[in-house]
Amino acid sequence: MPLYILKRFIMMIVTILIIATLTFVLMRAIPGSPFDEERTSNPTIQANLEKFYKLDQPMPIQYLNYLKSIVTFDYGPSIKKPNESVNTLLSRGFPISFELGIATMIVAVLSGIVLGTFAALRHNGIIDYGAMTFAVIGISIPNFVLATLLIQQVAVNWGWLPPATWSSPKHMILPVIALATGPTAIIARLTRASMLEVLTQDYIKMARAKGLTPFRIVARHALRNALMPVVTIMGTMLAGILTGTFVIEKIFAIPGMGKYFVESINNRDYPVIMGSTVFYSAFLVFMLFVVDILYGFLDPRIKLHKKEGEV
Amino acid sequence: MTGHQLAASTSFAEAPATIGGQAGRSTATDENSTSSSRADKEIILSVQNLEVSFKTFGGEVQAIRGVTFDLYKGETLAVVGESGCGKSVTANTIMGLIPQPPGRIRNGQVLFKEKDLTKLSKRALRDIQGVDISMIFQDPMTALNPTLKIGEQLMEGVRTHHKVSKAEARRKAVEMLDLVGISNPEERLGQYPHQFSGGMRQRIVIAIALICEPELLIADEPTTALDVTIQAQILELFAEIQRKTGVAIILITHDLGVVAKIADRIAVMYAGKIIEIGNKREIFYDPQHPYTQGLLNSVPRLDLQEEELQPIDGTPPDLFAPPEGCPFAARCPFAMEVCERVYPASTQLTEQHTVDCWLQDARAKAVFS
Numbered sequence: 001m002p003l004y005i006l007k008r009f010i011m012m013i014v015t016i017l018i019i020a021t022l023t024f025v026l027m028r029a030i031p032g033s034p035f036d037e038e039r040t041s042n043p044t045i046q047a048n049l050e051k052f053y054k055l056d057q058p059m060p061i062q063y064l065n066y067l068k069s070i071v072t073f074d075y076g077p078s079i080k081k082p083n084e085s086v087n088t089l090l091s092r093g094f095p096i097s098f099e100l101g102i103a104t105m106i107v108a109v110l111s112g113i114v115l116g117t118f119a120a121l122r123h124n125g126i127i128d129y130g131a132m133t134f135a136v137i138g139i140s141i142p143n144f145v146l147a148t149l150l151i152q153q154v155a156v157n158w159g160w161l162p163p164a165t166w167s168s169p170k171h172m173i174l175p176v177i178a179l180a181t182g183p184t185a186i187i188a189r190l191t192r193a194s195m196l197e198v199l200t201q202d203y204i205k206m207a208r209a210k211g212l213t214p215f216r217i218v219a220r221h222a223l224r225n226a227l228m229p230v231v232t233i234m235g236t237m238l239a240g241i242l243t244g245t246f247v248i249e250k251i252f253a254i255p256g257m258g259k260y261f262v263e264s265i266n267n268r269d270y271p272v273i274m275g276s277t278v279f280y281s282a283f284l285v286f287m288l289f290v291v292d293i294l295y296g297f298l299d300p301r302i303k304l305h306k307k308e309g310e311v
Numbered sequence: 312m313t314g315h316q317l318a319a320s321t322s323f324a325e326a327p328a329t330i331g332g333q334a335g336r337s338t339a340t341d342e343n344s345t346s347s348s349r350a351d352k353e354i355i356l357s358v359q360n361l362e363v364s365f366k367t368f369g370g371e372v373q374a375i376r377g378v379t380f381d382l383y384k385g386e387t388l389a390v391v392g393e394s395g396c397g398k399s400v401t402a403n404t405i406m407g408l409i410p411q412p413p414g415r416i417r418n419g420q421v422l423f424k425e426k427d428l429t430k431l432s433k434r435a436l437r438d439i440q441g442v443d444i445s446m447i448f449q450d451p452m453t454a455l456n457p458t459l460k461i462g463e464q465l466m467e468g469v470r471t472h473h474k475v476s477k478a479e480a481r482r483k484a485v486e487m488l489d490l491v492g493i494s495n496p497e498e499r500l501g502q503y504p505h506q507f508s509g510g511m512r513q514r515i516v517i518a519i520a521l522i523c524e525p526e527l528l529i530a531d532e533p534t535t536a537l538d539v540t541i542q543a544q545i546l547e548l549f550a551e552i553q554r555k556t557g558v559a560i561i562l563i564t565h566d567l568g569v570v571a572k573i574a575d576r577i578a579v580m581y582a583g584k585i586i587e588i589g590n591k592r593e594i595f596y597d598p599q600h601p602y603t604q605g606l607l608n609s610v611p612r613l614d615l616q617e618e619e620l621q622p623i624d625g626t627p628p629d630l631f632a633p634p635e636g637c638p639f640a641a642r643c644p645f646a647m648e649v650c651e652r653v654y655p656a657s658t659q660l661t662e663q664h665t666v667d668c669w670l671q672d673a674r675a676k677a678v679f680s
Binding site for chain 2: 203209211213216220221225301
């Protein structure tokens with residue numbers, strides 16, 4: 001187990017390094033510079049600014065500086081907001097995005113699994129058809145459409161919930177619904193399909209022959225096996241949710257990372273771009289790693305460590 | 312059509328024992344024990360005129376069409392027949408594992424201790440499943456849950472039904488693993504199914520089935536998925552367990568070698584009906600139904616080298632629309648006009664031997680002799 005984790009950890013570092021390099025190349029490949037919008041056309045000021053941010057140095061040196069800033073976790077100040085460092089921006093924006101993302105993930109996983117399981121248990125019944133109708137709708141409607149619909153109907157017309165911002169648990173409800181509907185639908189469909197398959201297995205029949213209660217059969221024997229595919233897609237789904245938060249944050253005026261991220265690219269604010277990209281990718285890679293470990297816990301046949309083979 | 316000897320062996324692993332005359336000896340003792348003790352042995356399971364069908368897109372399949380038999384305490388009844396004849400449906404119906412729908416019990420009773428299992432509520436049935444009646448499945452590779460330790464799978468039955476402490480359940484589990492011949496039971500409890508070989512897994516499945524000390528064990532092709540050497544070991548295990556615990560066994564199989572080895576009585580099924588039933592000696596030496604004879608002829612025999620295998624021509628009837636008369640009539644070399652029109656009545660040949668065939672009718676006997 002420790003060996004496996006070490007291996008995975010090294011892989012993680014390599015992955016992040018590759019992402020960082022790609023980010024650097026791409027960010028420099030975009031035409032323009034952070035100072036394009038400055039009203040001044042004085043070349044001396046321009047040159048001084050570039051010198052201050054070390055943008056006048058040759059690319060390889062800049063790349064090394066960039067790597068250094070990643071390793072030391074010090075991205076320096078934002079170019080556009082010189083009185084704020086990238087770290088401040090991250091520490092202010094990320095917790096909010098994280099809250100939104102995790103709340104969405106929890107809602108999507110729990111409701112998706114429950115919905116899918118009941119659909120499978122009532123195969124071809126009303127619950128099944130209802131759940132699958134919901135799933136098709138949920139997958140088809142983009143989250144930004146759902147978000148605006150929710151704001152219009154629930155917040156504006158009915159006035160039940162606040163339409164925007166992020167200041168109380170009540171404010172979380174609409175953005176989380178908007179963001180979670182798609183993933184919930186996907187998880188529900190996946191759980192249902194995999195549950196239907198598991199329920200025909202011999203060990204389920206054997207559990208029934210033992211005279212166990214239906215609840216125990218589902219909870220103990222079926223669910224764990226049926227959740228394998230769900231765990232598999234959870235990693236990539238998390239990536240989708242994280243990027244989805246950018247759009248949802250914009251619509252609901254949530255002060256998360258999304259705003260800074262999009263603005264920084266528009267402004268060619270190099271330190272902020274690299275800070276947020278590397279931070280996000282590191283987070284994502286770490287979550288995939290967690291999912292892999294989780295997978296090993298769910299299915300003992302997946303060996304995370306070298307132990308004795310078949311006896 | 313006379314002169315059927317004991318076609319005891321189909322699998323090569325058992326052949327030497329058979330040729331050495333051991334089978335003959337064991338048959339004799341079997342017969343003694345069954346015939347002498349039969350009168351005083353109580354019936355623990357009585358299946359009466361059971362009919363089960365399944366709804367499919369193509370129509371309603373009549374999987375079993377009037378199965379009747381009794382099972383005595385402590386005996387082994389083998390149910391034989393080719394694929395699709397209703398053996399497994401019979402087993403699953405007794406066990407209460409027929410999903411309804413699509414399955415439907417159209418008629419009949421399964422009487423166990425004076426209770427009709429087909430009429431019990433699911434809750435009441437659960438108190439019998441795994442406690443009084445247990446089942447062993449065909450493929451040990453899929454019958455165990457891959458994500459649970461075998462200890463948990465063993466103990467959950469006892470803990471559900473007997474409300475014993477964890478330590479007590481554990482002690483029982485160790486005892487069961489010991490009984491089925493698994494060494495280091497304590498350590499083995501913490502392992503997962505993938506850490507065991509096929510034969511070992513079947514032993515664990517048997518241990519799970521027996522842990523609540525059932526009176527009836529239904530084994531649905533318990534050796535089919537195993538290789539021959541393991542088959543022999545598992546069959547010996549069955550015999551040993553029966554000796555130790557006195558459990559009655561219904562053995563579903565299509566392997567006559569298995570039957571010859573451990574059965575007391577044999578029921579031959581064809582197209583959803585039991586067409587002949589009798590003790591082992593009667594079925595092997597004196598089969599009366601042309602289908603039983605065909606079945607025995609289609610088994611390879613080591614003691615008759617020259618003879619070619621004789622397959623039974625044709626295929627079993629379509630159970631969507633089973634024939635009115637004898638279902639075997641279309642394949643039967645002795646079929647008469649009456650066979651295609653009317654299903655034959657049962658003829659009681661001896662105390663235990665019953666056959667459903669028109670050849671037993673006095674008028675038919677006159678034609679053939």
